[in-house]
Structure formats: structure tokens, C-alpha cells
Amino acid sequence: MNAYPTNDSPRALRIALVSDWFLPRLGGIELQMRDLALTLMERGHQVRVICGVDGPPQQDGIDILRLPGPRLPGFGIAFTPGVFAALRAMVGRDQYDVLHVHCGNVAPIAHHAMQFAMRAGIPAVATFHSVLKHFDLPLMLLDRVHGYSRGAIGFTAVSSVAAKAMRPLTAKARVAVIPNGIELDWWREGNATDIRPVLPPVEIVGVMRLQKRKRPRVLVEAFAKAIEGLPPGAARLTLIGDGDEAGAIRTIAARHGISDAISLPGALSREAIRSVLRRSHVFALASRLEAFGIAALEGLACGLPVVTMRMSGASDFLTHGTNALLADDDGEFAAHLRRLITDAGFRSQLADGASARPPGVDWTEVAPRYEAEYRAAIDRVRASGLVRP
Template structure:
């Protein structure tokens, strides 16, 4: 099958959608499919204007314009993309939608216009942009024109149903993970005398709530007995870094909180294996790739209820799902102190893979492509 993956963002940009679309392309190729990526992200050396290159074995069409801040937007791209889709003999087009995805929106219209079976996957919760989606009617129109709709988690699928209206079939098409790469060599046991290590990893953007990580950790520190030590490593980069640094300085957290910046996936995996707990207070988490990686690495995960994390973290089994930040801080304090419970959860997570292995996800992806081909 010849597959076109269409996404605003792609490597060399780093983020959840970028990495997942890259990994999906790699996994599809490993199953014998022919895959091209169309993106509005320029290449490493500024390649754009329809430039075609091969990245990690996948053909990538760089449909980017020269714009401030390298914005992944190109309203001039649809005619050329339609031509390439029409002449390329594609069997299916798979569009990946983010929070604001002008390029992907145009790509969905382009694929449907040339009659390519089209699958559209949302990687975000659309609650805040629901009025805009309902007003423009894009999702309803795509559904009427034959596109099949999916989302990366159950909560996201429900969100998409709300913008389409009626009772459309919105499949759950989760992000995938290479379990063998992330599973730990052995369950983590905190060495005697060492502080409990708490980790978090995210883009330092306001919607991810990185400052709330420090707030929750500070509240937990006030609950935990003074003779029980724990540390926090918050990894990532972004516009909220200065706020994080100011908050940590204002609350005298420098002795136990570190902000090491963005790390490679190999370094992130190593840090997970050497840590004890993973914390994410995000409220608008459609899926939570970093949390899934932490869960697969054997870490008990502490997260908010009502997010996509609930698709792979069962409360009390793989970690704790809390209704608000105060409850999250109490749960963090409890697990820092309760060595036995922490070890029990870690052992279960380390020896029980999540259901989002790539082999299982690819079965769902291929079924979605067949569903797209079957719709008139």
C-alpha cells in the first residue's frame, strides 16, 4: 500500500506529533508499505518550496514557505500537493491534526479533492477550539465527503465527536511505542539512603503546565517528613523556562529541583530507568507520549484524571490519577514515603507492557486505512 502521511510538523522539529509521524512512517515501511510524508516544516538546512528528500529511509516533501519563526503554514501548497497525490498513485492519505493545523486542514481538503481515501487523526483535545471547529464545519464536511475520523485516545475521540455532531464513528488510533526499547532491564528499587527521584518531561509551553509541576512538587515537599529526601528533574525546553527558574528561586527549590533542558530519547530513557516516579499535571493531555514512555520504563505515573493518560495508566495499578493538583501533591507525597507501594507499582509496570505496542497500533492503522478505502 502506498501511504501519504500529511502533517504540519515533522522532523527536524521535535514534539509529540513530529516524533509519532516519523515513527509511524518507519513502522509502516518495516511492514512493507511505501510511505511519503508531506509537511510544512523546512528541512535541517532550510529545504522548502516542495523540496523532496529522504529522511531515515522515508521520502519527505518539504512544502514549507520562508516565514517568521518557521511557522508550519503554506496556503500556496494545496495545488502542488493535489498534483503529487494524483500522480503518485497513493492508496490512502493519513492527515494528522494538532491544536491549530492550517496546513493539515488544507491537506485533508486536497486529498479528498483528488479522490484519495482519507483518514484523519486528531492528536489534541479540541475543547478550547470547539467553537471554531463547529463554525468552520471542517470535520463535518470531511466526514460527509468520505473521510474516516480517529483520535489518539478515548477522551480525544469523544472531543472529536462533539465537533462533528450527530453520532459519527471516531476510532481510537493511539500513539505507538517500541516496548523493547523502553522496558527496563529490571524493576527499579530505590537504593537505601538515596533520595527518591521524581522526573517529568514536557515542552515548556503554558498548555502543558510546567509551572504546575513545581507547584505540585513544592506542596508534596511540605507534606513529606523532613527526613525523607526526594528530588525533581523537569526535562524540556520552551518559552516557560524563565517562569520555571523564577518560581524555583522564589521558593528556595534549587537544592532539590533541576532543569537539565531538552535531552535525547536515549538520555531520557536512561534517566527514567534511574528514577522512581513520573509526574505530569497536564489537563489538556490528549494522549501523553512522555507518560507512556515512563509507564513502559517501569515508572509509577502520577497524572490528572480526564486525560488520554487514562488509556494506559489504571489508577492504583500503574500509578495514580488525581482530580486536581492538591490531590496530585498528596499522591506524590504518599508514594515518596511508601516505599513498598512504590516498588509494587514499579514492578507491575516493568513486567506488564502497555497495549500501545507498535505491532498492535499498526494493526489498528491498517484497519483504519481499509475503512477509508471502503467509504464512498
């Protein structure tokens, strides 16, 4: 068994990143876990991913243990009881220094990993990537049954909005807000010499999975309202991503007679997304239950003012009137879009604000905070005496 390091011992850790989700499925949790794994490996740690989706045993140089069993229709994650036995066997066999569990809205594997860690005396940190709104009663029952708020797990959330939604599960336990990380210099690279088009159309861009939770239909309706009565070609909307809402979006665009002003290129690589962001003027995101808004942060890093909902977790790194416009409702969201389409001077003013470097979100700042959480979790288990055999 590995001797548990202390906060005075900066030696490399054996870390398991555990989640229901991972690549090749594409989403915010999956990409954040991939980037976190690579960053931790660069910092000298040994990292392995344990997940419930099918795929290769290694990706981007990351070792992956994929839990066996039938996959849940519509989600693609393993879900039978044997999955949990396999998870316990994998964790028990490899003697990790710490488990870092990543939770989304659908997270049976993540929750079982937390419960097993508490019972077995394994240091663990749990990060919540979703806003668990309307889940208060189930979360309170989970805490009552499994004692989340009374255990040694270190809880983190990707935003203050996500942290607040966790309270029924964590009660008065500390929840550290650690933002999602990005490679800030990579996204900002070339911004100073970019020449964005100064003539119409004003290019508005959104990056998201085209699913109901992200409210792409609302974004298209707001765009239609924003350009109502404006000259043809005043603005264009590009929605990057794929999902089952694409057909509905095309129907809405046709109904409003704006099909020529909307582009749906599908899912794109990060390089291609960055290229689109660099030649755009505004980033737009209409989702309400946005735990963080990593795509909005990437847009901001590329120098774009952001239009989004005030209730979004993105409000942690956005400032209304400085680098963003935050809306209280859908009507105000559409009005914000129209103002940025029609007022070039104000749009330029917000773009100047967006060009400032957002603090605390680069991986060089985010990774050390997670390392501190890992070592604190190890210390809590040592102090509790609940050390695994």
C-alpha cells in the same frame, strides 16, 4: 494510476503521512509520525511524509516533501495560499493509495489535505493528536462547510479523551481510538535487572516541552508543596525538555528555596531519557489537555508509577491505585506526589503494577490497526464512486 487494493489484497500501499508538523521540530506528533513511517516501511509499505516545516529532504531513511513558502512566526510552518496549491500538486502527482493526515491544535495544512481528499476522491484517514477543548463552535462550522462527518474519511484519535473532543467536527461518524505506539521492549529492556536507589532522594521525573499547555509551573509548585516540611534531600525533580517556561520554572524554584532539588537538563535523546527513567522512581505529568501522554507511557514502560491528572488521555492506559495515581485537581496532584515520596511501601506497590506489560500500545499492535483503517478508507471511496480521475 494504481488500482485500489481491497481488504482481500494485502499488497503494499503507497502512503502519504501529511501534517503541518514534522522533524526536525521535536514534539509528540513529529516523533509519532517518524515512528509510524519507519514501522510501515518495515512492514513493506511505501511511505512519504508531506509537511509544512523546513528541513532536509530525508531523515532516518524517510522521504520528506516539505511545502515551500514563508514560515509562520512562532510556529515555523508554511502558511501562504501557495502552500495549499503545492500540497494539492504533490498529492495529485504521486497517486497515493491513501493519505494519513495528522492533526494538532494548529493544523491548516492537515485540514486542507482532508478537504482536498474528500473533493478529489482520495482515500484518507485523519488522526487527531490534540484535545480540541473550547473549539466546539469552530469545529461545528468546519463540519457544516466541508462535510467532515458526511464524507468518506476515516477518523481516529489517540485516546478516548481526544475522540470525545472531536465530536463537534465528526458528529455521529465513527471515531476509532488507536493509541500512540512505542517500541515497548526497547523501553522495558533491562528493567528486571535495574537497581533503583533505595535511599533518598526519591527521584521524580517529567518529560515534556516546557510550554504553558504542559503546565510545568504547576508541576514545580506541586513538587514544592509535596516536599514542604520534609528533610532536605528527600526528593528531587528532573524536568527533561526545553521551551520558554524554563526561566519561570527557575524563578519558582528559587522563590521556594528548592533550586538544588530541581534539575533542567534540557532536551535529551531517547537513549538518555530512558537512562534517566531507569534510575528514577516516579513519573509526573501535570497537563490537563493531554491527548495521550506518550512520555507517561514511556515512563510506565520503564516501570515507573505515574502521577497525572484524571482528565488526561493517559487515563486510557493507567489505572488509579494499580500503576498510577490520578488527580482531580492540583491540590490532589501535590498530595499524590507527597505520598509517593513518603510512603516507600506504597511506591513499591505501584511500581509492581507499573512493571506489567501495558496492552495494545506496541507498534506490532498499533500498526495493523492503522493498516485496517487504510484499507477501510479505500473500500469506502470505492463504494462511494467518488474515485479520483
